[in-house]
Amino acid sequence: MAGKRAVAQAWIEPVNDDPEAVSALAVARAHLSGGRALRSLRRLRLIELSGALPARAGLEGLLHRSIQFYNPAKERCVVRMAAADALPLGGREQVVLVFERGEERRGGAERWWRHETGRDIEVREGVAWVIGFEPLETDPAGAVAELAALRDRRHGLLCNPHAQEHRIAAGKVPLPWITLRT
Amino acid sequence: MTPARVAVIRFPGVNCEAESARALARVGLEPELFMWTRTPSDLRDFQAYLLPGGFAYQDRVRAGALAAKDPLVETLSEEASRGKPVLGICNGAQVLVEAGLVPGGAGVELALARNHMPDRSGYYARWVYARVEPSPCVFTRGLSPGMVLPLPVAHGEGRFTSSETGRVEALARAGQVPLRYASSDGVDADGFPANPNGADAGAAAVCNGAGNVLALMPHPERAQDAGALPAAVVGVWGEARAAARLRGERDARGPGLLLFEGLRRHLMEA
Numbered sequence: 001m002a003g004k005r006a007v008a009q010a011w012i013e014p015v016n017d018d019p020e021a022v023s024a025l026a027v028a029r030a031h032l033s034g035g036r037a038l039r040s041l042r043r044l045r046l047i048e049l050s051g052a053l054p055a056r057a058g059l060e061g062l063l064h065r066s067i068q069f070y071n072p073a074k075e076r077c078v079v080r081m082a083a084a085d086a087l088p089l090g091g092r093e094q095v096v097l098v099f100e101r102g103e104e105r106r107g108g109a110e111r112w113w114r115h116e117t118g119r120d121i122e123v124r125e126g127v128a129w130v131i132g133f134e135p136l137e138t139d140p141a142g143a144v145a146e147l148a149a150l151r152d153r154r155h156g157l158l159c160n161p162h163a164q165e166h167r168i169a170a171g172k173v174p175l176p177w178i179t180l181r182t
Numbered sequence: 183m184t185p186a187r188v189a190v191i192r193f194p195g196v197n198c199e200a201e202s203a204r205a206l207a208r209v210g211l212e213p214e215l216f217m218w219t220r221t222p223s224d225l226r227d228f229q230a231y232l233l234p235g236g237f238a239y240q241d242r243v244r245a246g247a248l249a250a251k252d253p254l255v256e257t258l259s260e261e262a263s264r265g266k267p268v269l270g271i272c273n274g275a276q277v278l279v280e281a282g283l284v285p286g287g288a289g290v291e292l293a294l295a296r297n298h299m300p301d302r303s304g305y306y307a308r309w310v311y312a313r314v315e316p317s318p319c320v321f322t323r324g325l326s327p328g329m330v331l332p333l334p335v336a337h338g339e340g341r342f343t344s345s346e347t348g349r350v351e352a353l354a355r356a357g358q359v360p361l362r363y364a365s366s367d368g369v370d371a372d373g374f375p376a377n378p379n380g381a382d383a384g385a386a387a388v389c390n391g392a393g394n395v396l397a398l399m400p401h402p403e404r405a406q407d408a409g410a411l412p413a414a415v416v417g418v419w420g421e422a423r424a425a426a427r428l429r430g431e432r433d434a435r436g437p438g439l440l441l442f443e444g445l446r447r448h449l450m451e452a
Contacts, residue, residue, distance in 0.1 A: 020242040031251040100296055152282050152289035153251060153259070160244060160280065162345045163295030 007176045009080040010047040010063055011088050011128065012070045018043050024129075028157055034146025035157075037137035042130040044088065045070070046097060047106070048178045049113075051121030056081055062116065068109040068123075083175050089130055094140065094170040096148045097177055098159045099126030104178055124178045129158050144168055185212040186229040186449040191258075193218045193249045196236030196273060201403040206232065208406065208435075209442045211449070218249075222257040229449055230267040231258055233274025235336075235401055245294065245339045246276030255281045265452070267320050267445055268395045272337055275387075275397035279342075284397040285358050286390030291349065294399070295341040298380030307336035309412050310378050312386040312400055313368050317360035318393030320448040321441045330368045331361070331437040332415045333386075333400035340379040340399040342388055350382035361387040361398065366416045402438030409434055 021043040028035030047069060053059055060079050063069045070077050078088045089095065109123040131147065133140045148166050150156035159166035167177065174180050188211050190199050203213035213232070216225065225231065238249040249255065255277065262268045262283060270278040275294060282290040297306055314322050314329040342350050353359055362384040363371035371377035371384045379399070387398040405411065409432030411423040419437050426434035 019240070023239055023242045023248055027248050027251050031253075103296055150247075150280070150290050153256065155289075157243060157247060157251070160247075160290065160293045160295075162290070162293035163341075163343055164293070 005051060006053045006081065007048060007050045008053055008059055009175060009177070010049070010069060011078045011080065012045040012047065012075050013042065013088060014075055016074070024157065028147060031154065032147060032157060033154055034143040037134045037143065038131065039134045040093075040130075040132040044128040044130060046126050046128040046177070047109075048124045048176050049121055050176060050179070052119050053121065054117075062113070066109075066112055066116070068106070068112045080175060083172075087173055089173075090132060092140075093130050093132045094144045094168060095173060096129040096131065096144060096158050097126050097167045097169070098129065098164055099124070099178060101163055101165050126178050141170065183450075185210055186446070187212045187214060187227065188230045188232055188445075189214055189216040189225055189228040190232045190234055191216050191218070191254060192234075193238035193252070193277075195238045195240050196234050198235035198271065198401065198403060201406070202232055202234040202271065205403040205406045205439060205442045209439060209446045211442070211446055218252065218254060222253045225254065225257045225261060228266075230445060231261070231269070233268070233270040233277050234403070235272035235274060238273055238277060244280070246273060246278075246280040249277045250280035255283075259283055262390070262395050265392065265394055267448060269321060269441075269445065270397045271403065272340070272399055272401055275399055276339065278395060278397040279388075283395050284388050284390055285353055286392070286395060291346075292342060292344050292388065294339050294397075295343050296339050297337070297341055297378070299374050299378070305336070305338040306378055307334065308375060308378060309334050309415060310376065310386075310400065311364050311366050311368075312361040313364035315354070315357070315360050315362055317357040317389065318391075319360035319387075319389040319396055320393050321396050321398075321444045322360045323444040323448055325440055325444065328368055330364060330366065330417060331440065332366075332405065332411060332417075332419050333402055333438060334404050335378050335400045337379070337399060340381065342381040342383070342385040342399075344382070350385050350388070353388055354383045354385065356391070358389050358391060359383055359385045359387065360389055360396070361385075361400070398441075402441045405436045405438030406442075407433045408436040411436060
């Protein structure tokens, strides 16, 4: 049963080690000034759905059965429907959200949703890089900012600001986040 | 005269190195496949460099992003600053842009962003036309401005753009866009599919200010045989294709070789 207008986040992470994140971690540690004290780097897909959404069980069921959102054989999905809902993050981890400027809408997923439920919603997607540092890093917030925005060969990796947007969160992640006006 | 040595740099995931090396050899240069595991300083023994197309590091993080951080690219940058030519084709172009070697000012100034195409998204492959523009680019050296070359594109992220409005247009005015998408008769591309990715200023290629480093999205190495051009190609290159087929010369010299010949001319004069 569809309810009032709401926003939900689906945090989707590969079940197995993620080669993309492993490569990014290795390159950042080896070559980037902000990456020397990196302990961990994970890559999740963040999908935000907004509109008349069903309750949690119905939403999770729709996400699970469509190939538009994730592959349950390869990925796990954590749904967040309220700001107080748990995030798939460790206590000291920070998150860098990256999405293509003007390209964040997922038309195929929206059409599938309309076909399945008869309702129009908006679906957006970005990549959430979850970052942890060794305790020796004295300025983790500065180091994350350094890693996030590409400036030159030695500074920045996750977002090319000429075509992408990025946002950084530590501890509290906004809901919604992709459409949040900054 | 000893042929100039050109390193064709092979990052894991590239897949156009063989045809790129063949094109270099056909114009009288000496290509050598250079594995990413070799010592970067070995690159100094070469007179020019080519970053071929493909998917370096599987396009992880972003196309070209990880290869751009490789120590090999640091050495490439040093050699380019000495005036040695560097050609990046498709994925190679993405590496050069992500490394800031093109357009070559302070840091990274551009992106090769996802294609903008009406009612579709993702990877797109087709033959397009690119018009030669006035430029100091060594690879278009000897080609007359206005000349039109049929070349294939095949990419998902080929849109030259910048967060700075008008940046690519300014580069074009400065002669740093040596090839622009056009119609078969050389008129500016008026949108998709003539401009296959929505690139700002219709840019098919961007070079640095000195003209020795070129990020090129179309694949000239796939257009080195006139007999292999598609039937849809018109104009002088359509006639060349027909003649080559009539004579049974499928590997008659095609339009893509002109860019490699520009490199050879430059190296002979340097």
